[in-house]
Amino acid sequence: MEIKVIGAGCKECDTLYQNVEEAVKELGKDAKIEKVEELIEIVKLGVLSAPSLMIDGKLIVSGRVPGVGELKKLLS
């Protein structure tokens, strides 16, 4: 599973990243979590709001920070 946490240097982006890490750990999933912070990369992905979350190339969360519980549901 390939997870992308997308957003350039905002506090919410870091929170989302931590929540995702936590959720992945709790689920015991084998996942690659990547931070996408370059604006131009973000634009290329077709994403406009931060923070956003992409799983295997599909935009799952856009412009908000779900909690660990909700993320676990989204990831499984």
Add this chain to the structure above:
Amino acid sequence: MEFIQDEVLRMTWLSRLLRLALEELGLNVDSRIGGSLHFFLYDCVKITIYLCVLIFAISYVQSFFPPERTKKILGHFRGLSANLVAALLGTVTPFCSCSSIPIFMGFTAAGLPLGVSFSFLISSPMVDLGSLVLLSGIFGIRIAFVYVLLGLCLAVLGGAVIEHLGMENEVEDILRGVSAVEQDIPTLSFKERLSYAKEQVKTTFRKVFPYILLGVGIGSFIHNWIPKAWVLSLLGARNPFGVILATLVGIPMYADIFGTIPIAESLLLKGAELGTVLSFMMGVTTLSLPSMIMLRKVIKPKLLGIFVGICVVGIILIGYLFNALQAVLPL
């Protein structure tokens, strides 16, 4: 109608309650110190209530219009109607100056005309649902309505002018040839929208509250310590350049409408002209030094200059128009 205007929007009950409470404590509200304290407490509580209720309601509406969706909708329109739709969507798309650049880049990468992106860029910080309600509460529904209408006009015309000038080459090279993937936007459930709205209230409150305190502080200082004659001679009808002065002072400042309102309110009470005060507010919310610095990363100085110029001239014209309207119409 009057009841809604005074008690619900303006919260005069809160003013009376605080007056009673302060007098109970032995403070004379008509004295300078008591008056400052009364203004400070009243505005702090009022604006905080506004902030929480408004941000919640607005965020709920905004959750239906993520920028990705706005981008898609805009792709269906051509010409001036595209500018109009961009300006209208600017009022409901979640926006802060820190997200203006990714949105601008995304719009450009999606092939939207430059003028349409700029219509959005002008309207989004200047006019939103929050300013409509907040202005209704302070200045009355009619003024709020005219403010929003004129703000939208500026956004549409400003974008159209930039389009007309053919500035496509004035976009920085990093944006050239970037093409974006079309993304499906995740749909949210009712519960997710509510939790999004709640989250927005929390983060906005944390971000904006210091500005509110500062704004209310300055407001209560103006309200009770600055002589009326000063305000009158600088920003009142006696100074024909008041609008220009207010706009130029407001532009480099970075604050949102919640922090600006108490300053505007106290200036108005002290005899500043309505258009002058509104120009100040538009200047503060629409342009700021940080947002210009960020924009400079993606557009060349010439286009940035034209953008700032259009905003400055537009805001000044709106100010004078309001002052003229105020003289002939009972706003």
